Amino acid sequence: MIPAAAVDVSGERFRVEYRIAAAEPDARAIARDICVEQTVEFPLDRIPDGDIRDVIVGQIESFHMDDDRHGRATISYAVETSGLELTQLLNVVFGNYSMKPHVRVERVDLPGALVAALAGPRFGQAGLRSILEVPARPILCTALKPMGLPVVALSDLTYRLALGGIDIIKDDHGLTNQAFAPFEDRVCRCVEAVERANRETGFRSMYVPNVTAGGGDTLDRARFARAAGAGGLLVTPGLAGLGTMANVAAADDVGLPVFSHPAFQGSYVTNPDAGISHAALFGQIARLAGADASIYPNFGGRFSFGREECRDIANACVAPLGGLPGIFPMPGGGMTVQRVPELLDFYGNDVILLIGGGLFQHGPDLLENCREFRRWVDRWNTEYRIQK
Amino acid sequence: MIPAAAVDVSGERFRVEYRIAAAEPDARAIARDICVEQTVEFPLDRIPDGDIRDVIVGQIESFHMDDDRHGRATISYAVETSGLELTQLLNVVFGNYSMKPHVRVERVDLPGALVAALAGPRFGQAGLRSILEVPARPILCTALKPMGLPVVALSDLTYRLALGGIDIIKDDHGLTNQAFAPFEDRVCRCVEAVERANRETGFRSMYVPNVTAGGGDTLDRARFARAAGAGGLLVTPGLAGLGTMANVAAADDVGLPVFSHPAFQGSYVTNPDAGISHAALFGQIARLAGADASIYPNFGGRFSFGREECRDIANACVAPLGGLPGIFPMPGGGMTVQRVPELLDFYGNDVILLIGGGLFQHGPDLLENCREFRRWVDRWNTEYRIQK
Numbered sequence: 033m034i035p036a037a038a039v040d041v042s043g044e045r046f047r048v049e050y051r052i053a054a055a056e057p058d059a060r061a062i063a064r065d066i067c068v069e070q071t072v073e074f075p076l077d078r079i080p081d082g083d084i085r086d087v088i089v090g091q092i093e094s095f096h097m098d099d100d101r102h103g104r105a106t107i108s109y110a111v112e113t114s115g116l117e118l119t120q121l122l123n124v125v126f127g128n129y130s131m132k133p134h135v136r137v138e139r140v141d142l143p144g145a146l147v148a149a150l151a152g153p154r155f156g157q158a159g160l161r162s163i164l165e166v167p168a169r170p171i172l173c174t175a176l177k178p179m180g181l182p183v184v185a186l187s188d189l190t191y192r193l194a195l196g197g198i199d200i201i202k203d204d205h206g207l208t209n210q211a212f213a214p215f216e217d218r219v220c221r222c223v224e225a226v227e228r229a230n231r232e233t234g235f236r237s238m239y240v241p242n243v244t245a246g247g248g249d250t251l252d253r254a255r256f257a258r259a260a261g262a263g264g265l266l267v268t269p270g271l272a273g274l275g276t277m278a279n280v281a282a283a284d285d286v287g288l289p290v291f292s293h294p295a296f297q298g299s300y301v302t303n304p305d306a307g308i309s310h311a312a313l314f315g316q317i318a319r320l321a322g323a324d325a326s327i328y329p330n331f332g333g334r335f336s337f338g339r340e341e342c343r344d345i346a347n348a349c350v351a352p353l354g355g356l357p358g359i360f361p362m363p364g365g366g367m368t369v370q371r372v373p374e375l376l377d378f379y380g381n382d383v384i385l386l387i388g389g390g391l392f393q394h395g396p397d398l399l400e401n402c403r404e405f406r407r408w409v410d411r412w413n414t415e416y417r418i419q420k
Numbered sequence: 421m422i423p424a425a426a427v428d429v430s431g432e433r434f435r436v437e438y439r440i441a442a443a444e445p446d447a448r449a450i451a452r453d454i455c456v457e458q459t460v461e462f463p464l465d466r467i468p469d470g471d472i473r474d475v476i477v478g479q480i481e482s483f484h485m486d487d488d489r490h491g492r493a494t495i496s497y498a499v500e501t502s503g504l505e506l507t508q509l510l511n512v513v514f515g516n517y518s519m520k521p522h523v524r525v526e527r528v529d530l531p532g533a534l535v536a537a538l539a540g541p542r543f544g545q546a547g548l549r550s551i552l553e554v555p556a557r558p559i560l561c562t563a564l565k566p567m568g569l570p571v572v573a574l575s576d577l578t579y580r581l582a583l584g585g586i587d588i589i590k591d592d593h594g595l596t597n598q599a600f601a602p603f604e605d606r607v608c609r610c611v612e613a614v615e616r617a618n619r620e621t622g623f624r625s626m627y628v629p630n631v632t633a634g635g636g637d638t639l640d641r642a643r644f645a646r647a648a649g650a651g652g653l654l655v656t657p658g659l660a661g662l663g664t665m666a667n668v669a670a671a672d673d674v675g676l677p678v679f680s681h682p683a684f685q686g687s688y689v690t691n692p693d694a695g696i697s698h699a700a701l702f703g704q705i706a707r708l709a710g711a712d713a714s715i716y717p718n719f720g721g722r723f724s725f726g727r728e729e730c731r732d733i734a735n736a737c738v739a740p741l742g743g744l745p746g747i748f749p750m751p752g753g754g755m756t757v758q759r760v761p762e763l764l765d766f767y768g769n770d771v772i773l774l775i776g777g778g779l780f781q782h783g784p785d786l787l788e789n790c791r792e793f794r795r796w797v798d799r800w801n802t803e804y805r806i807q808k
Contacts, residue, residue: 033786034577039568039600069722072566073592074777079566088568113567115598119634119659123594123683127656128753131686131723178460178467179501180427180476189422204461206511210503212427246507246663248636268515271507273661275634295511298519303691334457335519365516389462398421 034074039083045108047093047141048125052103053134053305059103062135063092066107069128088113104138116149118321119275126308130300137308139348140316147320147354151282155289155324156357157350157382163263163289164199165236169413170381172197172405173362175388176222177204183213187221189398193391194229194237196402200384201226202266203242205293215241215253216260223261238263240291243280244272251279254286264289264324270296274321281322291362292323302336310341315348318359325360325384330375333366339378346379360384369394369401372408381413422462427471433496435481435529436513440491441522441693447491450523451480454495457516476501492526504537506709507663514696518688525696527736528704535708535742539670543677543712544745545738545770551651551677552587553624557801558769560585560793561750563776564610565592571601575609577786581779582617582625584790588772589614590654591630593681603629603641604648611649626651628679631668632660639667642674652677652712658684662709669710679750680711690724698729703736706747713748713772718763721754727766734767748772757782757789760796769801 050066052059067090068076079085093106114121126137153159161167174193176186186207193201201222209215219241226239243253243265250272254265265288269277281290294314300307308317310328318326326349329335331342342363350358361379364386375385387405394401438454440447455478456464467473481494502509514525541547549555562581564574574595581589589610597603607629614627631641631653638660642653653676657665669678682702688695696705698716706714714737717723719730730751738746749767752774763773775793782789 033780033784034566034569035573037569037573037600071594072568073563073594074566075781078777078780084566084568088566112598112600113594115596117596117633117637119632119656120594120596120598123596123632123656123659127593127659127683128723129686130658130684131682131690131717131725133690133724175461178422178462178472178476180460180472181422181425185423185425205515206459206461206501206508208503208505208508208511210508211500212425244507244511245505247661247665247667248639249505249663249667251636268507268511270518271511271515271661271663273635273659273664275637275659276661276664277635279635279637294519295515296518298517299691299695300687302519302521302694303687306690307687329519335516336521337519389466392421392466393463396421 034079036080036082037084039087041087041110041112044111044143044145046111046143046146047106047108049104049106049138051136051138052105053101054103055101056097059097060095063095063103063105063107066090066129066135067092070124071109071113073128111143111146114146116146118150118278122274133306136306137312139309139312142354144354147356150320151278151322152356153319153322153324153359154281154287156359158357160289160324160360164238166199168381170376170409171199171384172409173200173202173384173386174198174391175202175204175386176207177388179204179206180212183218183221186213186218187225190222190239191225191229192398193402194226195233196399197235197406198237198402200238200240202240202291205242205266205268205295207242208244216256219257219260219262240264240266242266244268247276250276251283254280254283258286258288262288264291266291266293268293268295269321270294274317278322289324290322291325291327292318293327310337311344311348314345316353319349319353319356323359325362327362327364327386329365330363330367335365362386364388366390369405369408372405373412376412381416422467424468424470425472427475429475429498429500432499432531432533434499434531434534435494435496437492437494437526439524439526440493441489442491443489444485447485448483451483451491451493451495454478454517454523455480458512459497459501461516499531499534502534504534506538506666510662521694524694525700527697527700530742532742535744538708539666539710540744541707541710541712541747542669542675544747546745548677548712548748552626554587556769558764558797559587559772560797561588561590561772561774562586562779563590563592563774564595565776567592567594568600571606571609574601574606575613578610578627579613579617580786581790582614583621584787585623585794586625586790588626588628590628590679593630593654593656593683595630596632604644607645607648607650628652628654630654632656635664638664639671642668642671646674646676650676652679654679654681656681656683657709658682662705666710677712678710679713679715680706681715698725699732699736702733704741707737707741707744711747713750715750715752715774717753718751718755723753750774752776754778757793757796760793761800764800769804
């Protein structure tokens with residue numbers, strides 16, 4: 033009752049590596065099921081011979097057992113199934129299978145033609161370094177908080193943080209458009225504060241407001257922030273949508289670096305047998321969705337990510353991905369000034385260090401805390417470059 | 421270094437019930453940490469006495485141990501922390517804590533004033549029944565597939581499915597705007613097909629295209645679908661964004677029933693100790709985000725949801741929620757015509773039964789399969805109403 037259909041395809045395919053928490057032969061059967069569920073989602077015996085079976089249904093490119101209880105399958109899909117859209121690409125990668133408790137997306141491998149059709153990062157590491165006029169050293173970031181402060185207090189904080197030499201002063205992801213610190217007023221005053229500090233220091237600190245909102249409102253706030261002189265934009269794709277973040281990155285009337293925040297996305301990584309790997313989610317997918325820097329909770333802080341997972345994310349931020357520029361890993365979450373040398377030993381120069389509350393706890397004088405953060409980075413950078 | 425701030429708040433608070441996978445006293449400490457992490461995300465000892473500590477930081481309203489290894493805390497937050505926006509509300513509920521492996525959102529409890537500021541469902545059960553002219557019986561739905569069919573084959577299927585008495589013929593969530601079945605052409609022809617069948621049958625079947633895309637494109641497709649005469653809209657909020665779905669539901673120039681698809685959201689529910697409960701995600705949150713019906717995988721199908729979880733979702737679709745109308749539970753995923761009586765015994769009349777591939781497998785004649793699906797529903801409905 034389904035007609036045979038010729039499907040006009042290029043022959044190009046993208047690949048997804050899945051880890052399957054099952055023993056043989058179940059693991060292999062699950063791999064075959066992924067091929068169907070993620071594409072035609074239809075009884076195979078009711079599809080006539082032809083292109084739908086031959087090219088639309090996913091194909092197992094390789095399969096092996098990692099150990100007795102875990103298989104690993106690489107499955108390829110016709111590029112055309114993605115409609116050359118990020119949201120539909122992710123749907124094919126993991127839409128329905130996100131509801132299965134035993135399959136995890138480890139990585140994606142996309143041909144350049146598909147990646148070129150997506151937005152991707154507008155700036156990447158090199159572009160962001162150029163804007164900040166920081167050609168080589170690690171980049172310093174902090175977050176404006178706590179929620180509840182009025183705009184005048186937040187802009188005063190912004191001024192002091194910029195005076196202290198912090199490169200990127202971003203809104204905490206909990207600041208949106210609450211009555212106690214409305215978005216437009218906050219953006220205008222914090223931009224003014226950072227510009228005033230920059231005139232005094234000669235630095236190029238930037239203020240990065242949080243534009244996360246529902247649907248089109250995110251883009252509206254991004255445009256407002258651009259017009260008001262903000263230096264970049266914080267977007268939480270778990271709330272605004274990955275496609276919305278990609279739209280913000282791609283919009284020519286915005287044209288600002290995008291910083292991706294991991295809030296509300298954590299559930300993809302808390303089950304080791306399911307969800308999406310840290311590297312694929314916070315590295316590859318954030319990058320495909322236009323992030324120039326990807327924030328994630330660092331090892332040893334308030335969250336549960338391990339060293340290896342953080343290493344994987346940082347690697348995925350720069351590994352080849354269809355010709356996209358490399359982006360910054362941006363570890364944060366319970367970091368302290370004392371840990372700067374350890375973090376830089378781990379990440380090297382191409383990192384944005386996000387120290388939020390810890391910067392306020394370090395000592396009684398906020399300005400001095402910022403300067404110490406900056407000194408640690410400068411000192412490490414000098415020594416590191418001499419060693420190199 | 422943080423000034424004391426007076427925060428103008430109404431005193432109204434919303435409540436979130438969290439299940440915490442830890443023994444005493446850790447579970448209680450985690451509850452206290454949630455209060456801070458989800459709001460000020462700042463060292464408490466660096467916040468001066470005043471409103472930020474007293475009203476912005478979350479408050480434990482109740483705490484008890486469910487068993488030796490699981491605590492349960494109800495935490496309240498000032499309504500103002502949400503900025504009266506869905507995305508920020510979800511950020512306070514679970515933004516950073518989504519990254520913790522031992523805390524699960526069980527339910528939210530929102531005051532009417534907050535719910536009224538969100539969009540919510542435009543139609544709900546009563547509105548959708550009125551459009552379909554189906555005042556009381558269970559509603560029938562199927563999905564157009566497989567991916568790869570051209571528009572002419574999809575519209576022919578639509579015609580036959582409508583002729584067979586299926587109330588709602590929706591795009592499979594994998595049909596977006598691929599070259600083999602482009603969105604605009606597909607919508608126009610499937611609308612025409614369903615209207616042609618309706619003229620013959622006198623039924624009021626509706627075609628529901630999938631408008632899921634990146635950011636503002638979702639709204640653009642929704643407007644096109646409305647203008648073309650579609651009966652409703654399929655949105656996958658895990659891909660488009662929950663806020664985007666809410667925007668579509670609220671847009672007066674769209675004004676169509678919204679059907680929420682669970683793809684890419686499954687990772688929130690696959691870890692029993694983390695994420696979000698089935699009822700909160702597919703019941704409460706889908707409803708707050710404007711869904712008139714919430715699709716989810718039924719027990720006993722291809723997915724792993726259990727009977728109790730499905731019951732919880734169905735209950736959350738209609739339980740009091742700040743004055744919002746009740747919406748339809750829409751179980752699907754591997755359902756068959758033979759299971760209709762069992763499903764209706766379980767769900768009663770107020771359900772949309774989604775049978776996709778199973779409708780094509782039931783027998784050799786698609787039209788007859790549809791009519792049998794319809795007969796089962798009509799028969800059950802008659803007997804059920806006589807019993808009542």
